Amino acid sequence: MKVAIIGLGFRLGYLGVVFKDIDPDFEIVGYVDPAPAGMARLTEAGISAGKAYDTPEELIASEKFDLLMIGSPNHLHLEHIRIGLEAGLKVFTEKPIVISIEESHALASLLNTHGHDRLLVGLVLRYSPLYRDLREAQARGLLGDVVSIEASEHIAPYHGAFFMRDWRRYASYTGGFMLEKCCHDLDLYNGVVGQRPRFVASFGGRKSFVPENAPEQAGVNDLEVYHRKPSGWLGADKVFDSDGDIIDYQTAIVEYEGGASMTFHTNLNVPDEFRRFCVIGAKGMAEGDFVRGYLDVHDAHTREKRIGNRYQAPSTKSQHYGADEQMAADVLAHMQTGAALPVSALDAIEAGILALAMDEARQSRKVVDLAPVWAHFDACLHGGAAAPHAKSA
Incomplete structure (x- = not known):
């Protein structure tokens, strides 16, 4: 190709x-x-x-x-x-x-x-083995109707510092951190619910990457961790006194058109990072974590564990838990044979609109009706x- x-x-x-x-x-x-x-x-x-x-x-x-x-x-x-x-x-x-x-x-x-x-x-992330197994469990009826979701995407300080130094620190270029980084996750849970989000509320701001928390204030001289990930266009060295306008923590509440609800939390300064979810349905519960590599599904009536999967990236160089390799294979197959893909441009637009609504709700301190x-x-x-x-x- x-x-x-x-x-x-x-x-x-x-x-x-x-x-x-x-x-x-x-x-x-x-x-x-x-x-x-x-x-x-x-x-x-x-x-x-x-x-x-x-x-x-x-x-x-x-x-x-x-x-x-x-x-x-x-x-x-x-x-x-x-x-x-x-x-x-x-x-x-x-x-x-x-x-x-x-x-x-x-x-x-x-x-x-x-x-x-x-x-x-x-x-x-739609291509990740963990998410595919989650959707398969859902298709098998192990969850029933989705009632509520608790989800998060948390990144380590070195990664948060990258956002404070890169062009991504400016919402005018990215659309905001929730859109730039968390649209992956919002797309996943939109897919699980199978409906569009209707009402959105959100709160957040910047409290970690601020001048009073700079390591120098605590007598720490080793700043390598905050520059470990290289920045590109419009890159800068400032982390705790960044001129960016993005948040470093945010929490949102979403109600979908059918009444299912979701809470979503992101934070850019989590030393033991995780990217987890708990999808609770009328018949069962699915709990997983992309970073820590597990998916557990329990039956609501018997409490029996129906699925207990563990995951490992195919190599140390692999990003996104092996999903990039699967995406490349699927895109190649799509181009060569017309094989279907698990995510569409419409899915991406809908996830983006949800992220943008979260920021609108955060800034206006009002519930946004989509x-x-x-x-x-x-x-x-x-x-x-x-x-x-x-x-x-």
Whole structure:
């Protein structure tokens, strides 16, 4: 498979290696990126990134390829997706798919014009063995109707510090931390519930990565941990006095259209990190953790453990608990045979809208009712509304 890349950052540099490991014929024919942070990983693996181009239009006009891969900063996704779709290409974009409600509606209109199946999205956790086993248990009826979910995504201090130093510290480029980092998780639980979120409340802010908590204040001189993960575009050294506007902790409450509810918590300064969930249904309960690698399912009536799975990443270099390898294999199969994928662009937009609603609720200190958003989204998706003018959040 031949691909072209817009935005050769750390993520697509890594995925280039994963795709090449699975498909020896995988080839990058060219890229657009003024400062390709992912180039070093490709070079180390002996993989060519092809020819550098100044603009997406020049790349598309000059090369022949099967898939356009987008890894540019989030605020550029909509424009790059539009360019690819209007050129008649199959497009893969990294998450989050777009960064505002207005852009979500604009993308819905684009999909109405060009077709949903032309756009793939890198919501990689849908491909993880743990999540697939969770959905299989649900399909077997072990959970029954989903009643409530408790879920979290917590990251270690070195990773939180990365967000404070990278371009991702600015909500104008990312759409906010909840969208940038947690859209994976929100998509998973939207999928489990099988309904759209309706009402959202949320609280949070920044209390860990603030000047009074700087290690120097406690006489700690070893700051390596906070710079362990390299930053890319607009990178900075400041961590506890970052000029970013993102949160470092947030809690949200969600009610879905059918009445099921979810609490979701994220924190960027967790020394023993975890990414866990508890899905409680009328007939059973599923509890798991992507980081700690387990899935337990219990019967509500007998309390019997029906499933007790343990998971391990395929290698120490593997990211996302082995899900990247499965995603690469599935995307290759999709391109070659049309095989179905477990996540769609529509799933990605819906997860993004939920994340954005969480931030709206946090900032306004009000419960957000998403009914008007979904009504306009559906009108755009089915051609019943004029294409909105997208603007960044």
